């Protein structure tokens with residue numbers, strides 16, 4: 001019998017970091033877990049640790065974030081007791097021009113892991129969104145510190161909606177977001193998701209470093225949510241409209257304009273103009 005003061009909703013219980021540790025076989029990623037009940041942003045905290053000399057594979061995990069950040073300066077909703085928010089310090093042997101491939105690599109590991117918890121296929125919207133049925137389930141935010149010719153470190157931040165129910169989401173994201181619990185109809189133990197994901201990231205990161213993004217490309221392409229769709233790509237004050245055709249060996253999004261010219265996109269916001 002549960003104690004009378006125990007939370008009746010398992011989704012409301014704090015993350016049990018010891019359960020994560022028990023499931024982890026520490027390889028390169030997950031060598032050390034830093035757990036906080038609340039931080040501003042796990043990416044910011046990981047950045048501080050990296051600047052202080054933390055080693056590759058250390059992970060910052062928080063049960064809640066007060067200033068969770070998304071790509072392009074957006075806010076990332078980070079209530080306590082529901083979801084996963086974590087950031088991994090990486091010190092990859094990649095040239096700075098390939099730093100963005102970390103996001104693509106993480107999207108593969110993330111989508112493949114989330115599939116284990118739902119009866120649906122998680123898709124990737126270039127470069128960092130994980131979608132199911134067109135709704136956002138998870139996101140990746142990588143932030144790199146580079147010198148002229150080397151990457152000093154990359155902070156790989158991941159947010160996943162786990163037990164966040166539709167009726168708890170703020171109005172403005174409810175129509176666009178989903179969660180593992182909403183998709184599976186059941187409570188999902190965040191500790192299991194996190195441990196499996198760290199393993200999957202470890203393996204995909206190894207492939208990226210040893211063989212390059214091209215070795216992960218078929219797995220990424222198999223989940224590409226925008227294939228053949230009309231999209232508008234905006235970057236700073238420039239934009240193009242065309243059909244999304246796939247991804248190049250170096251990770252650029254390939255967009256074909258109406259004249260048939262193929263554009264390699266390395267940065268920008270992609271808006272689908274059709275479903």
Ligand code: BTN
Nearest residue numbers: 041043068069070071139157159
């Ligand atoms: C996006 O889809 O725009 C990226 C969202 C990334 C959110 C995660 S939550 C953990 C880490 N800390 C942050 O402040 N952001 C990332």
